[in-house]
């Protein structure tokens with residue numbers, strides 16, 4: 006099993022409902038976020054294209070944040086989800102420095118935090134909060150190894166990209182183009 010996400014950049018309207026849902030579901034303190042929305046403009050006038058997309062930890066298959074963690078607090082669980090065990094984290098910040106996606110932050114309680122793919126919901130058969138709340142249904146989550154999963158179906162007949170593939174981290178979030 007290999008959990009991943011596909012996010013349709015043609016359907017995201019940049020409403021940030023995913024950010025609010027994540028903050029509520031995961032008690033993310035005010036002023037911090039586990040997911041965020043970016044806007045990029047490509048091309049030159051008059052052929053300009055705006056891309057809105059929601060970003061978070063890519064749950065990389067080759068995660069430098071796990072390799073560099075001196076205590077083992079950063080680790081990978083079944084399905085490839087990358088987590089931080091809060092009471093084993095000494096807050097050294099090595100993982101924050103190693104992440105090419107700026108996906109981690111120092112929690113005011115002294116540990117490092119980031120997206121968990123809502124593992125607490127997924128392990129009960131649910132969907133991540135951000136995916137469930139999206140009003141345009143632009144996010145698809147599931148097992149990339151299962152051809153019938155929502156995420157595999159979303160990737161089937163579309164072009165897609167991952168972010169910063171050159172970093173070699175093998176991100177598991179794909180953006181439909």
Ligand code: SF4
Pocket residue numbers: 061062063064065068069070071087103104105106107108109119174
């Ligand atoms: Fe680690 Fe960053 Fe990859 Fe998440 S996106 S697994 S924090 S390297």
Ligand code: SF4
Pocket residue numbers: 073074075076077078079089093094095096097098099100101116117
């Ligand atoms: Fe590991 Fe915590 Fe240091 Fe990150 S801040 S590398 S999770 S001990």
Ligand code: SF4
Pocket residue numbers: 026027028030031039040061119120121122123133134135136
């Ligand atoms: Fe937040 Fe869960 Fe979505 Fe990750 S999967 S961004 S923790 S709501």
